[in-house]
Amino acid sequence: MYAFLMVTFATWNINSIRMRLPLLLAWLKEKVPDVVFLQEIKTTDDQFPRDEIETLNYNVALFGQKTYNGVAILSKYPIEDVVQGVPGFKDDQARYIEAVIKGMRVASVYVPNGMAVGSDKYFYKLDFLKSLYAHLQTLLAYDEAFILGGDFNIAPTDLDVYDPKEWHETILCSTPEREGFRSLLYLGLIDALRELHPGKKELYTWWDYRGAAWQNDFGLRIDHFLLSPQAADLLKNAYVDKEIRDTDKASDHAPVFCELQDYAP
């Protein structure tokens, strides 16, 4: 009798939670996702608008940072066993938070942008991906349902890029970055959005503020949900919520939704 119940996950690079708070609150009220992964909250935990979000019946888990980065998990259900940072990766930037919700492990990740191929930040990005790979390998050994959502700052294939020639071997699209992402898939994780929309080009999640990219649909798919095989068995729906990208004072990223059949009714 619980067969039709769903748990709705959303991931959104919000690009400053304080700048985007009215938009976030309206969006939460309208869409009512059960669990939300946020990236680039760009604030310390003490400056996070916790009260406004808790008023909408969300629990909050934070890994904040001043000015840059910062990740969070919002959940209608209790949040347990919070982990801040990728275990085993020494990092002074707040880019990963993991927890257990309704018995299932969940995580919100903000993979480094990398700035330019060959830069110091680029190699930091590749190092981050290696450590993420090692940690996910550990988690997958449990053979349990697990969901990871976030801004990976990688367009996995040319299908995920509005103009692959212009972006050929540039940041977000270089072969080492793509191999890093692909290695996560080869571990056995499933790219939820691509799984349900094979061959579809218009799955973009990010449009640069510059160059009227949104108006021209110059987009890239760089925000992803990765599911363990046990979670993928429950996958019912995945889509990009493009509507909010069109609003005034929008983030440059659109949220991605992922609906799983309820795993603990």
Add this chain to the structure above:
DNA sequence: ATGGTTGCAGCGCAA
């Protein structure tokens, strides 16, 4: 167009 726009912080840096 090695430009363009946005957020944070209060100047340039990061994206």
